[in-house]
Amino acid sequence: MSTLLAILFDGAIYASWLFLVAAGMTIIYGVMRVLNMAHGSFYAIGAYSAASLVSWYFSGEPGNPYWSLLILPACALVVGAIVGLAIEQGLLRFLHGRDEILMVIVTYALLLILEDATKLIWGVNPYFAYQPYKLLGQTAVGDFLRFANYDLALIAVAILVGLVAWAAINKTNKGRLLRAVIHDREIAIAMGVNVNAMFAATFAIGAILGALAGALTAPAISVSPGIGVEVIVLAFAVIVVGGLGSIGGAAAGAVLVGLSRSFAVHIAPEIELFVIYGVMFLVLAIRPQGLFGQTLVRKI
Secondary structure, eight states: OHHHHHHHHHHHHHHHHHHHHHHHHHHHHHHHOOOOTTHHHHHHHHHHHHHHHHHHHHHSOOSOGGGHHHHHHHHHHHHHHHHHHHHHHHTGGGGTTOOHHHHHHHHHHHHHHHHHHHHHHHOSSOBOOOHHHHHTOEEEETTTEEEEHHHHHHHHHHHHHHHHHHHHHHSSHHHHHHHHHHHOHHHHHHTTOOHHHHHHHHHHHHHHHHHHHHHHHGGGSOBOTTHHHHHHHHHHHHHHHHOTTOHHHHHHHHHHHHHHHHHHHHHOGGGHHHHHHHHHHHHHHHOTTOSSOOOOOOOO
C-alpha cells in the first residue's frame, strides 16, 4: 500500500510539473500552428530569473520570508511577457502562415541562441533558491511517506492554471474570437478580427506559462545550463501524447506520462528513461493524432 501511495503522489506531482511546462507550448501550437522549440528557453529564463531574485531577497535580512513565494509568479509574469512579446513582434510576426517545418527550424535556432544568452547573463555556475521550498514544511502520508508541501502545492497550481485556461478559451468573448482564429484564420480576418494581436497575446501567454513552470521549479532544483533543452523534450512528448493544441490533451498526457514514469521509478528504475517514449509510441501507434488531437482537413 505504501508503494502504491508513493507512486500515485509522485506521479501526480510530476504530472503537475509536466502540465505546467507543456501548457504554454500546446496553447501556442493550437492558435498559431507553431511548434515552439524555444519554449524550453522560456522555462530556463523563468527559472534563472526567479532563482536570482530569491537569492537576492534572502542575501540581506528579508522581512517576511513568505514574500518569496510571491516573487516566483511575479517574476515569471514580467520576464515571460517581455521575452515572449519581443520574440513574437521582433521575429515571428514576419513568418505568420509559413510552413510548420520552417517554424520548427526557426524556433530551434532561437532555442540555441537563448541557451547561450542565459550563459552570458547568468554564467555557467548553478543557482540555488531553496528557501521557498522549505517554507511550507512537509506532510506525512501514512507511517512511511513524507512529501514536501511545496510539491503538493504545485498540483493545486497546475489544476488552477488548467481551469483558468479552459474558462478563458470557452467562457469569454476573447476566447470565442480565439476559437474563431483557430478554426478558420482567413474568415476571422475577413470578419475584422485582429489576428496579429491575437497571435502576439497568445505567444506572450505561452511564454509566461513556460516561465512560470521554470520559476516554480527553481526552488526544487539546481538551476544550471541545459535545463531548457531537457524540458523541451519532455514537453514535446506530453503534447504529442495528449494531442497537439489541446489543453485537455496536455493534462491527460501529463497524467499518463507522470504516472508511468513514477511506476517505473518505484518498480523498475532501469527503464525510467525509456518509459516516457514507450508511452508516446504506444499512444501514437493507436491514435496518430494523440489522445485528444483532431485530424485537420487540409485546405486547397
